[in-house]
Amino acid sequence: MKINAWxxxxxxxxxxxxxxxxxxxxxxxxxxxxxxxxxxxxxxxKNANGEVIKYAxxxxxxxxxxxxxxxEGGSAExxxxxxxLVDYDIYSxxxxxxxxxxxxxxxxxxxxGENIEPSYRFGGxxxxxxxxxxxxxxxxxxxxxxxxxxxxxxxxxxxxxxxxRLYEMGVKEFIRGELLNYEYELMNQFEQDxxxxxxxxxxxxxxHEGEENVTAGDTVSYLYTIQKNVEAEQVIENDTVTxxxxxxxxxxxxxxxxxxxxxxxNEDGGEESVDWVVNDxxxxxxxxxxxxxRVGEEAYxxxxxxxxxxxxxxxxxxxxxxxxxxxxxxxxxxxxx
Numbered sequence: 001m002k003i004n005a006w007x008x009x010x011x012x013x014x015x016x017x018x019x020x021x022x023x024x025x026x027x028x029x030x031x032x033x034x035x036x037x038x039x040x041x042x043x044x045x046k047n048a049n050g051e052v053i054k055y056a057x058x059x060x061x062x063x064x065x066x067x068x069x070x071x072e073g074g075s076a077e078x079x080x081x082x083x084x085l086v087d088y089d090i091y092s093x094x095x096x097x098x099x100x101x102x103x104x105x106x107x108x109x110x111x112x113g114e115n116i117e118p119s120y121r122f123g124g125x126x127x128x129x130x131x132x133x134x135x136x137x138x139x140x141x142x143x144x145x146x147x148x149x150x151x152x153x154x155x156x157x158x159x160x161x162x163x164x165r166l167y168e169m170g171v172k173e174f175i176r177g178e179l180l181n182y183e184y185e186l187m188n189q190f191e192q193d194x195x196x197x198x199x200x201x202x203x204x205x206x207x208h209e210g211e212e213n214v215t216a217g218d219t220v221s222y223l224y225t226i227q228k229n230v231e232a233e234q235v236i237e238n239d240t241v242t243x244x245x246x247x248x249x250x251x252x253x254x255x256x257x258x259x260x261x262x263x264x265x266n267e268d269g270g271e272e273s274v275d276w277v278v279n280d281x282x283x284x285x286x287x288x289x290x291x292x293x294r295v296g297e298e299a300y301x302x303x304x305x306x307x308x309x310x311x312x313x314x315x316x317x318x319x320x321x322x323x324x325x326x327x328x329x330x331x332x333x334x335x336x337x
Contacts (some may be wrong), residue, residue: 027127032162033064033154038218040067040152040164053142053279057135057157064154066138074147074171078130081174082142083182083321085251087124089167093152100166120319122258125172127179127321129306136167143171172253180219183304183323186250187222190302190325192249200224200300205288207307221285221303227329229296239278241290243328244271250302250323257325260318273331283308293330301326 042050042225044067053068078084087107091100106124120126130140135158139151148170155163175182205221206214214220235241247261276282278290285303293299308324318324 007233026165033156036164037065040154055138057138059135059157059159062156066135066154066155066157067152068139069150069152070144070271071142071149072147074144076145077140078143078145079176081130081176083175083179084130084138084143085175085253086127086128086169087172088126088167088169090126091168093164093166095153096112100109122260122319123254125251125253126319127175128169130174139167139169140171140174143169145171145174147171151275165296171301179321180304180306181249185326186252186323187302187304190250191222191251192226194325195224195226195300198224198226200226201228203292205285205292205301207288219304219306220303221288221307223292224300224302225288225293225297226300227296227298229294232294232296233332233333234292234294235278235290235333236335237278237291239337240275240334241278242273242275242329242331242333243290244273245326245328247327248325249318250325260324274285281336283324285324286328289326289328290330293328295330295333298327298329301328 006232048069051069055066055068056063057066063117063325067106088105089102089107090104091102093100104120106120106126128140129137131137132141135153139149142151143149148168150169153167155165158165201224203223203225204214205223207219207221209216244263245261246259246263248257248259250257263274276286276290278287280287282290283303285301285307288307289299289301302323302325304323306320308322309318309320
């Protein structure tokens with residue numbers, strides 16, 4: 001199971017790791033960390049309402065405390081759910097000043113501070129690991145479905161230098177069972193809500209080309225062709241294609257759906273187009289879909305996160321574990337020379 005790679009230790013902690021080597025005699029990190037604890041305690045004395053839950057967490061050879069507080073509302077407990085759908089904010093708590101500053105938010109309408117842009121600029125909610133083996137997966141396990149709560153994670157657990165992280169989180173729902181099945185439910189709902197009344201051909205696109213017997217555990221995308229052109233040649237690997245497209249994050253909490261990419265309008269008021277090389281540099285679901293399209297066709301490609309999340313300048317911004325729908329109109333293709 002992967003941790004949310006853009007949040008938690010890999011995104012927050014390493015950024016703040018400085019001067020913790022045993023060879024650095026100028027910094028007494030144990031003293032720094034103790035001062036940080038005192039800052040946390042002072043913050044909790046001033047701001048926490050009611051009980052503070054102290055949770056001992058071990059990261060490698062380091063053990064320190066995570067503080068949960070202001071837990072309220074909700075009904076169902078996390079139980080054996082491995083995932084949660086959450087809204088969240090992250091703040092820093094300075095060791096020396098105790099000041100809070102917003103670091104990140106799933107709410108794009110909320111100011112993130114001067115020169116700071118929310119990483120999830122399309123808004124929330126997002127899927128978050130709810131598992132106590134992850135330092136940032138602990139808080140959802142203490143919040144009830146429909147409730148909210150806060151946690152302070154000591155920077156020692158984030159490989160930090162004295163700046164703690166304060167999480168404020170609301171849990172929309174816990175995802176029980178396989179995440180992939182949950183994503184397929186979202187795709188089925190999109191088919192019912194957005195493609196109802198449209199005439200389309202539906203095709204299953206397995207991740208590995210040539211798979212004909214797709215079992216329940218396989219990862220597949222779906223191609224819904226709503227405008228066909230059987231006379232044109234089909235796209236092949238390494239073609240350069242010109243397309244118009246829009247892309248959406250699928251969830252049950254945003255109407256209309258969050259639009260994450262769009263080619264936009266050109267200077268003449270028409271829709272812009274972009275060129276892609278059809279190879280492994282593009283998102284797997286889009287890659288598989290384009291290989292089953294012909295020039296002049298228009299289609300939706302629905303894909304689970306395993307086929308939708310790719311780093312790279314063309315596709316930055318999709319949160320981890322997001323289920324995605326692409327509308328694509330194939331304008332032209334140029335075979336590789």
